Amino acid sequence: MLVNTLRSVRLGILFCGFLQAVSAHSQEALSLQHAIDIALSNDPWVKGSLLKQQALEEQVVAAGTLPDPTVSIGLMNLPMDSWSFDQEAMTQFKIGVTQMFPRGDALEIRQGQLKAESQKYPLLRDDRRATIESKVTQLWLEVYQAQATIALIEQDKALFEQLVEVTRASYASATGKTRQQDIIRAQLELVQLDDRLTVQYQQLEAAAAQLSEWLYQFDAANPDMLMNFDNVVLAEGVAERLPELTLDPLADAGLSRSELARRLAGHPAILAIDVSQQVAHKETELARQQNQPQWGVNASYAYRDSAPNGMDRADFFSVGVTFDLPLFSENRQDKQVSASVAMAESVKTEKLLTLKAMLSQVEKGLRQLARLRQRDGLYSEELLAQVREQSEASLTAYTNDDGDFAEVIRARIAELNAKIAALQIEVDILKITAQLNYYFAQSGSNPAPVMGDN
Template identity: 45%
Template sequence: MSPVISVLDSVRRGCLSIQRPGFVFLSLIVLNGLTGSVSGAAANAEKEPRLTLSQAISFALEHDPWLSGSRFDQQATEAKAESAYQLPDPKFSLALANLPTDTFDFEQEAMTQLIVGVSQSYPRGNSRQLKRQQLYQQSERQPLLRREREAKLTLTVTQLWLDAYLSRESVRLIEQDMALFDQLADISMAHYTSALGRTRQQDLIQAQLEQIRITDRLTRLQQKHDVAEQKLLEWLLPSFSETGQDIYIAEAYSDELPRLSPISPGTLQAKDITNRELADYFVHHPLVQALDQNIEMAGIGVQLAKQKYKPQWGVNASYGYRGETPDGRDRADLFSAAVTVSMPLFSSTAQDKEVEAAIASQEKIRTERSLMIRQMISSFRSAQAQISRLEQRQQLYHDKLLPQVKRQAKAALNGYESDNGNLTEVVRARISELNTRIEYLEIQVEQLRQIAQLNYVLTTTAAESEATTETRLYKEPGNKALKNTGANS
């Protein structure tokens, strides 16, 4: 038998022979502290690696298949851009023309010839250059989308980690008081059966009901913890295509809340900041810049539609071999060349409508961009207001509410010890203190969650924008910077 169990057994046996209920509660408090210290020592002895928020985010970013797929998508689009810039393949032909059907003699008729031809078509206007530029614009969206994915993944993992932490810590707070509630129910039963103090049957029933409610609440919180943990594990699994790798997730979360702070510059923290200033800042968000790329792509689409007003050229050449005459004289071979042109003379309405549709598509993307900036401004102000109010609530709980509920619980216990109170008041005071501590923890976690949301909204991609602009500059056909870069490399 362990020393803790021996002490528990001795105290419980002594409770039946002691006439003062205050000594019983004093024994419970001392016993509760003794049990906590022993369990804390055991936890320190069997210390396991703790999963911190930064570790979870780093692992999720490192093993996110979407980021790898985005890089492959960018490579594929750039390859398509180079392919779209090439001329269509030439067409070769081989024909036997004017062969007499009575004798099938190649040299019988002068018109009979073996013709070898080649033809080449050229797209309308600058269609090749524009299509190449449009595909490169599409590929340049991928770094922006990857930056947004990283920020979104950071937000998602942070929220799931905080959910798991909140439920785990709430369970721990309840479990710390569960032993005391169980002992209160046992002692109230002992008092009732031995007629000690003023314990009534309704006090006993009330204590048992509160014990059942606490047990149910503990089960619900454990359920939330299991769900949050499984959702978090979705982002902490390695890619199944990576052979020979495995994951070792810590079995416990860090006991300390992470330190998060808004990444906004000082100018955005001013209370009198205008929506115009916020809009100027949010144009650097990766999603907004991705829409800017879509607007440029749509603009190129308008130019592509206008290219259909221009003619489409084609050239073809053929060489005809003829055999000798029946008396053995040579015949001259024949060479032909032609130029073809496709003119949009009878289909101008189709071209007009295609240009109109392309312009409308571009304007639609502009409205989506404006709507996204408005949503970001709203999210920024909402998160900023919630963080401010949560700070006020946190200060109120820390300075006034928590000390007050502790004094209330102590006063209820003192009243019961002096036989001026009942057991129900003691139990409810302890439950009120427990609820206040859990609410204080929820306020802290919610504040961090809002900071994470604010940091996502404030994500910028200034470096990515410069990189994509430089990439477009060096990849445009005929640009001198392309030759200089090649020479330098």
Template identity: 40%
Template sequence: MNNFLRIYKPALIGALLLTSLGISAEPRLALEDAIDIAIRGDPWSAQSTQLQKALLDESVVAGALPDPRITLGAANLPTDTFDTRQEGMTQATVGFSQRFPRGDSRYLARDKKKELAESQSFQRENRQELVIRSVTYLWLELWKTQESVRLIESNRGLFEQLADVAEAGYTSTMNGSRQQDIIRASLELTRLDDRLTALHSQMETAQEELGEWVGTDTFRLQVSERIPPNLLARLPYPALDVSNNSVITHASIRATDQLIDAGSIDVELARQAYKPEWTVSAQYGYRDQAPNGQDRADLFSIGIGFDLPIFTGNRQDRTVSAAIARVEAAKSDRMLQVRRIRAEGRAAAARVNRLDERIMLYQQTLLPQMAEQANAALSAYNNDDGDFAEAVRARIAELNTQVDFIQMTAERAKNLATFRYLTAGTAGSPSFSLNNSQD
């Protein structure tokens, strides 16, 4: 038995070394490159820019006076002859009228459009942060499955070598225990293949979801083997203290503030309905000569018109009340947004801190102990002092621990990306810029 083990021992060591190696000739997509592609190719930002331009143009329109009105006519024509000289009041008229909207409604309508246009800037800023978070999530999901596949495929060679050793031992000794070893080794290889199939399915899903943002050939899409250092950084100590005062600088809150300001202007705009709308008109009437050839004086008229908003109960009062209710509803929505961002920020920071504790435990204790246990079990089996099943279980436990460590690392980076989004723009908050972060 020992002769067979001496033959296979170098192969086993080589298989173990493959666990820590990952070589691929395919180009890999770095996170900052994926984010840059997604931001530049996001059609929503272009839509928002065009909408802002439209609102700014509409603000100019809203602040302008209505176009004046010109009227041309013939007045007081005699119906018996239609002779323009027969009657003294027969005249050809040219009229001009100009309407002046109620109170300050023009300026208020202009300011409302400007507030709505300004909110688009904050919405684009928030959209960019959302794109960064979404792409980071998808990139990390692909990284997690990709690295898990790489790790398991590297370990598969080791299990194949163990199966060969068990089969060689069975051929040599022909005892029942070695037959069980062969069955156990074959079973674990089958389970590894099933696990790889499931991971490949997850990886293909992640490739498709990330490919939606980056627009590349998803079949060959692979990401870098290393997570950017900024997503592995530690949180500052007061990270859990996400106060209301710090949350109000978030782009989504500032966009809501702009909408509230626009709603407040809408209230003032509704109050202008209590004021009259004025119209100034002027008319010039040309009169033909009298039948005897005597000239007639032309006529000029001027007038002012206005409406009387005296029945306000079912119109103006209700309009103002509705505008006020909309503003209060927007303020309530803002309050809910602040609470949600604050709670989610604290929750993300708490998850990062707990994952830091687990990752440290894995790095300092669990991973070394699992490796030591697996090596000890394999060494005992090599020396005919241990059970093959125990050696396999120890190696599987080590592999599972390594996969769990990969998943925890990705989960921590996701939560850090969430915390970064929720605290984006906050004064004094930690910066996790993704530009030029990949080494």
């Protein structure tokens, strides 16, 4: 009788699992690629980056324009005894214009600096795109892992619930070797499964909340309107199958550290630092222009009235040049040049630190990935099959009154833990693959080198 009851339990569990699968497929689940597409197309940061680049491009035109001329108008040498305009020959009405010119090649250098800085934003957008793909993939996989773990625990929970009923019936009928402690043990495991379910639901809700940050709808054509925070594309769950993520071929190419560093030098984040270095060099050139004199041209016309006796007086026209002499440059211009040189050198250290960090993360990820693949093969080829056989054997022995109920419980828990561990390994492999693919991302933007930079 106990054997027939357990067979009914197995059939009931399979039927419940089938109903759950049909119900899940009836709803539209969120795939990984769909989540990435939504995040990329609804990122307000991209709109802000485009606006900043546009602002710099407009400043390039403005920076190449000469400063506005200045106009002066005045009465000169007006006698104070009579305030008469025609009394004195030196009294005149004068109008003049002055045009100043920037020092050296400051205009051209400033234009090149702004143009170089504007070229950084396409690179930053490439880095942002790669970052979003990696981040959304991580969060999506966390949601998937919690969702799949819940499904595994729910399956075992249904079996444990049936086992509690079977042990109660067997204990009440005084058949077999069922003891009261078996009932208590089954109930205890059932409560512990409820606790594990609660933990997994907590992780699922937390991961889903983090994933929703990237799924809000944003209208880039109308940025004045706030995002609709009630309209988030997040279904009850994600797709039930893991996506296929391909590791960048260079990650498995066995590159040396130097070769790997050269490859990482093409990452958008590193290229953006290169652009910052070009901008810093332009700042140094601009500081050196402060040692050049600033020139100006002025011209004026002075009108004089006729003398009191009617004799005409000639008008005046003046033209001149002005320039300053940077004689006391030791504490100002020279210090500005030294400061800009130091700032340019600091950008080099920033690039080196970023490359070192990226190289370390890549090596760490490759080693973790190798061990995870080794564990994945161990689980898929041996361990999962062995714990399944152990669970079935202990259950068969117990149904034939030749086994211990505690051993059945331990075997079922061991099988559940093995399935969850195998799931964790599969998810971790994809997570590390996504992280490594970020570091091997290449930029679709190739900024033109700025003339005069090394």
